[in-house]
Structure formats: structure tokens, C-alpha cells
Amino acid sequence: MIEAKDLTKKFGDFTAVKDATFSVQPGEVVGLLGPNGAGKTTTLRMLTGYIPVSSGSAVLAGYSVQDHSLEVRRRVGYLSELNPLYDQLGVWECLQFVAELRGIDPVTARRKIRDVVGMCALQDVVSRDVSTLSKGYRQRLGLAVAIVHDPDILILDEPTSALDPLQQKDIRDLVMMLKAHKTILLSTHILPEAQALCDRLLIIHRGRIVAQGTVDELRTQISGARSYYVRFKGERSGLERELGALPVLTSSRWEDEVESGCAGFVVQSENDPREALFELAVTRRWPLMELRPLSASLDDIFREITSSSPSSEGISTGTPG
Amino acid sequence: MDLRIALAIARKELREVFNSPTPYVFFVVVTLLSGWFYVTSLFVTGQAALDDLFSPLPLLFVFFLPAITMRLFAEEIKMGTFEVLATLPVRETDIIVGKYLAALALLASALALTAVHPALLLVLGRPQAGPVLTGYLGSFLLGAAFGAAGLFSSTLTRNQVVSFIVGFLICFGLFLIGKTSQYVPGLTGSLLAFSGVDAHYEMFLKGVVDTRDIVYFLSVIGMFLAAAYAVVSGRRWR
Numbered sequence: 101m102i103e104a105k106d107l108t109k110k111f112g113d114f115t116a117v118k119d120a121t122f123s124v125q126p127g128e129v130v131g132l133l134g135p136n137g138a139g140k141t142t143t144l145r146m147l148t149g150y151i152p153v154s155s156g157s158a159v160l161a162g163y164s165v166q167d168h169s170l171e172v173r174r175r176v177g178y179l180s181e182l183n184p185l186y187d188q189l190g191v192w193e194c195l196q197f198v199a200e201l202r203g204i205d206p207v208t209a210r211r212k213i214r215d216v217v218g219m220c221a222l223q224d225v226v227s228r229d230v231s232t233l234s235k236g237y238r239q240r241l242g243l244a245v246a247i248v249h250d251p252d253i254l255i256l257d258e259p260t261s262a263l264d265p266l267q268q269k270d271i272r273d274l275v276m277m278l279k280a281h282k283t284i285l286l287s288t289h290i291l292p293e294a295q296a297l298c299d300r301l302l303i304i305h306r307g308r309i310v311a312q313g314t315v316d317e318l319r320t321q322i323s324g325a326r327s328y329y330v331r332f333k334g335e336r337s338g339l340e341r342e343l344g345a346l347p348v349l350t351s352s353r354w355e356d357e358v359e360s361g362c363a364g365f366v367v368q369s370e371n372d373p374r375e376a377l378f379e380l381a382v383t384r385r386w387p388l389m390e391l392r393p394l395s396a397s398l399d400d401i402f403r404e405i406t407s408s409s410p411s412s413e414g415i416s417t418g419t420p421g
Numbered sequence: 422m423d424l425r426i427a428l429a430i431a432r433k434e435l436r437e438v439f440n441s442p443t444p445y446v447f448f449v450v451v452t453l454l455s456g457w458f459y460v461t462s463l464f465v466t467g468q469a470a471l472d473d474l475f476s477p478l479p480l481l482f483v484f485f486l487p488a489i490t491m492r493l494f495a496e497e498i499k500m501g502t503f504e505v506l507a508t509l510p511v512r513e514t515d516i517i518v519g520k521y522l523a524a525l526a527l528l529a530s531a532l533a534l535t536a537v538h539p540a541l542l543l544v545l546g547r548p549q550a551g552p553v554l555t556g557y558l559g560s561f562l563l564g565a566a567f568g569a570a571g572l573f574s575s576t577l578t579r580n581q582v583v584s585f586i587v588g589f590l591i592c593f594g595l596f597l598i599g600k601t602s603q604y605v606p607g608l609t610g611s612l613l614a615f616s617g618v619d620a621h622y623e624m625f626l627k628g629v630v631d632t633r634d635i636v637y638f639l640s641v642i643g644m645f646l647a648a649a650y651a652v653v654s655g656r657r658w659r
Contacts, residue, residue, distance in 0.1 A: 150508050170512070173509060174510040178508045182501050184502045184505055186433070186437065186502055188437040189433065193433075193436060197433045200425075200426070201426055201429055201430070201506075201509045201511050202509065203426070
């Protein structure tokens with residue numbers, strides 16, 4: 101598992117990450133979500149021991165990054181954002197080199213490399229040079245390099261950015277496959293991916309973890325009105341007038357007319373407005389055809405949480421997962 | 422230090438380097454130039470003297486060792502693979518020793534190629550084996566010292582050209598200090614002579630193996646490798 105407490109990184113006067121506190125349990129995939137420049141990569145690099153922690157602590161697999169960096173590095177697989185690989189080596193050589201540096205004996209290494217080559221579907225390119233690989237294969241090799249020693253903890257920095265939708269799906273499927281036995285922390289700025297892959301999300305903004313929880317938990321965390329869709333059988337103008345006068349609603353607007361003689365509205369309310377809507381239907385004899393809450397999408401949640409700051413560079417909504 | 426890991430790194434360096442034209446150019450130029458110096462005096466004076474083989478080597482090494490060591494760290498830093506290396510469970514010492522061993526292997530191969538000249542003498546006459554062996558020992562130590570300086574300058578930058586120039590300046594400095602000593606009298610002169618590579622190298626060519634000269638070369642190597650260690654571990658703690 102990963103446990104970070106008040107993790108802080110300063111580069112001179114600039115604070116890249118401030119007081120990040122979170123944990124990731126075994127068998128869990130946690131997404132670190134934030135706009136570019138929010139501090140995702142810095143946080144992950146501190147956890148891998150690549151850059152030092154300014155203050156606070158991080159414990160991975162029971163070892164402190166500050167005091168037992170080597171032990172942590174033995175137990176962590178890391179795929180960095182730009183996925184740097186040795187271009188002048190072959191695919192097999194590259195995996196062999198990493199296995200050697202991880203102290204795996206040659207016989208076991210051969211077996212493990214064969215395993216990850218199969219898992220990451222690299223069979224077709226195993227004898228090629230790394231420099232000749234396509235982006236998708238390159239990313240899979242990067243992931244193979246990260247998991248060749250079967251680590252307990254996997255840290256992936258934007259594993260699917262710069263890939264096409266099909267390649268993104270490949271990587272996502274791989275992560276889902278690995279999920280059962282590992283602790284996985286990955287960063288992303290693609291919201292649908294976060295929603296599809298992660299059990300829990302950490303939302304990081306300007307170096308601070310501003311919210312964390314499951315998508316549902318985050319949804320309830322954002323304050324303000326909840327939205328409902330309601331459709332009555334009745335005349336639109338009369339409905340508009342009556343809904344506008346209903347004290348429980350903060351707003352209402354006409355949405356559609358999917359059934360003839362009916363009008364659909366999206367209404368917002370601080371409190372649960374369903375009983376009031378039912379009463380309205382009964383007293384005015386407008387049959388209630390449909391009533392359902394509209395759940396906030398991750399987009400809405402993210403925008404809401406990070407809207408306090410004007411500096412965010414925006415986030416990609418990407419392709420739906 | 423873990424020798425297994427250092428050797429794995431050395432093997433990887435050699436694999437990479439032999440995938441590029443660098444070592445072939447290096448070998449051809451070293452054999453060609455050393456052959457030229459040796460053979461010209463053979464025909465001009467009619468003497469087959471191994472001095473002519475060994476004495477131009479310092480100037481050649483001033484260029485060639487920085488050239489073969491310039492990529493060692495600069496390339497990893499530029500390509501970002503240093504991040505991969507730094508997040509693997511390996512110590513900085515293993516990385517430095519591994520890369521240095523790869524450079525030494527290239528140096529030893531180049532020197533082995535020049536052995537064709539003494540081998541030929543051995544067939545044709547009866548040369549003294551002593552000075553030949555000490556000459557090779559001296560050349561190897563000299564190249565190893567320049568190689569350490571080149572490795573150090575490679576840790577300083579992501580740019581291989583800068584790395585080469587810094588390495589060249591350090592090696593050329595070590596080469597020149599000895600030359601200037603003859604114009605400086607007294608203690609300063611002898612200090613300069615001791616600091617440069619020249620005086621130490623010449624002892625080996627005379628067939629003298631003096632502990633002081635060996636200690637000198639080993640100290641230069643140790644100093645630059647320690648400096649490289651300081652830079653590399655500092656790089657992590659950015």
C-alpha cells in the first residue's frame with residue numbers, strides 16, 4: 101500500500117505540491133486527477149524516490165521513501181510520463197537489462213520476461229529495436245518494463261496520454277487485469293478514463309489535494325443545487341408558470357417535448373423537491389410521466405471543485421471509456 | 422557496490438555503443454594514427470622503436486577519450502532514461518562503475534589493436550619485452566585517467582557537445598601542465614610536472630614502473646569518479 105502524509109515539494113520559492121495526504125490500499129486503483137501543471141508528476145516522482153521530499157512522509161510497501169529508497173524502488177514499478185526507453189537496444193534486451201538491474205537471476209528473468217511479453221502483447225515486436233516501435237507498442241513496452249519484476253505497487257504517470265482511443269483501451273484493459281493483485285496509483289487528465297479505471301480519485305489542483313473519494317462521494321461533496329428531470333402531461337406555458345412559482349425550486353427550465361402533449365423540465369433545488377412536484381401534479385391534475393434525479397458528471401464535479409481558481413489550463417474530456 | 426549490476430550496466434553500454442558507428446571510427450583512427458607515427462620513423466630513421474608508437478598517444482587520447490565517454494551520462498539525461506535508471510533499485514556507484522568499465526573496455530580494445538606493431542617486431546627480431554609491457558600499462562592508465570575525466574564531464578550536461586568540450590579541456594589541461602613545467606623554475610615547476618600526466622607517462626615508456634606514477638593515475642581516476650558521483654547523486658536530489 102501507499103501512504104503519503106503531508107507530502108510537500110518545494111523548488112526554490114515555488115511550492116509544487118503542498119501537504120498531500122492520501123493512501124492507496126492493495127487491490128485498489130486510485131487516480132490522481134488534475135489539470136496540467138497541478139503537481140501530479142511531482143507527487144508521483146516523490147513516491148518513486150526520483151526527487152526528494154521537502155517535508156512530510158511517504159511510506160510504500162512498509163518502507164519510507166526517505167530512509168529506505170532502495171527497498172521502495174525494489175517493490176515499485178514505475179512508468180514515467182514520457183516513457184523514456186533505450187532506443188538503441190532491442191525489445192528483449194531492454195527487458196533483460198531491467199531484469200538484471202532488478203537482481204533477477206537469468207533463468208527466472210527469461211520466464212518473467214516471457215510472461216510480461218505475453219501480458220503486454222509484445223510477441224510480434226520482441227526481436228525489433230526499441231527505436232522502431234510505434235507509440236502504442238512503446239507504451240506497452242514501458243508498462244512491461246515497469247511490471248517485469250511483478251511489483252506490489254504500480255505507479256503510472258499518464259499511461260494513456262498521446263495514444264489513440266484503441267491503444268488507450270489496450271492499456272486500460274492491461275491495468276484492469278493487473279488490478280487484482282496490486283496497489284495502483286495513476287495520474288491522468290482524461291476524465292472518462294479516470295471514471296472507467298479508478299476505484300477512487302484524488303483531485304489535485306495547484307499542488308493541493310482538493311478532494312478525494314469515489315465518484316459518488318465526490319458528487320455529494322460538491323455543494324449547491326441538485327438537478328432533476330421531470331415530465332408532466334399538460335400544457336407547457338401553464339407548467340412553466342406553476343414550476344416558476346414553486347418555492348422549493350431554485351430554477352426550472354423547459355427541456356423537451358418527447359411525448360406529444362407532455363413537457364419535460366430540468367429543475368434545480370437545494371432540498372429534495374420530489375414530494376412538492378408530486379403534490380403539484382395531484383392538485384393541478386397533471387399526470388406525472390417521469391421524474392428522475394440528474395447525477396452530476398465527473399466533468400461537473402471537477403469543474404466545480406477546481407473552479408475556485410482561474411489558473412487551471414483546462415482539462416480534456418477525451419474519448420468516453 | 423554490486424559488481425553484477427555494474428557489469429550489467431557495462432554490457433548495456435557496450436551493446437548501445439556497438440549499435441552506433443562511434444567505436445569503429447575510434448578503432449580505425451587510433452590504429453591508423455598510431456601506425457602512421459610508428460611507421461614513418463621506421464622508414465625515416467630505419468629504426469623500429471616502440472617509443473614512436475607510445476609517445477603520440479597522450480595527444481590522441483586527449484581527443485578520443487572525451488569522444489567515447491561524452492555520451493555516457495549526457496545521453497541518458499537528454500533521453501530521459503536517467504529517470505528509469507534512477508528509479509530502479511541500483512546505487513549511483515553501480516551506475517558510475519558500470520559505465521566506466523564500458524569505457525575501459527573500449528580503451529583496452531583500441532590498445533589491443535595497436536599491439537600488431539610489437540607483435541610484428543617479435544616475429545622479426547628480439548625486442549625487449551619489458552618496455553613494451555610497461556608502455557601498454559602506462560597507456561592504459563593514461564587513457565583510464567582521461568576516461569574518468571570524460572565520464573565526469575558527461576554527468577554535467579545533457580548536451581554531448583558540451584560534454585566533449587569540457588572533457589577535452591580537462592584532458593588537455595592535464596596534458597599541458599606537464600609541458601609548461603620546463604619553463605617554470607623551482608618548486609612550482611616540479612609541482613606542475615607532478616600534476617601533469619607527461620612526467621608519469623614517460624616513466625612507463627622508459628620501462629620504469631614506479632608506485633608514485635601508478636598512485637598518481639589512480640588518484641586522478643578516483644578524483645574524477647568521486648566528482649561524478651557527487652554530481653549524479655546531486656542530480657537525483659534536484
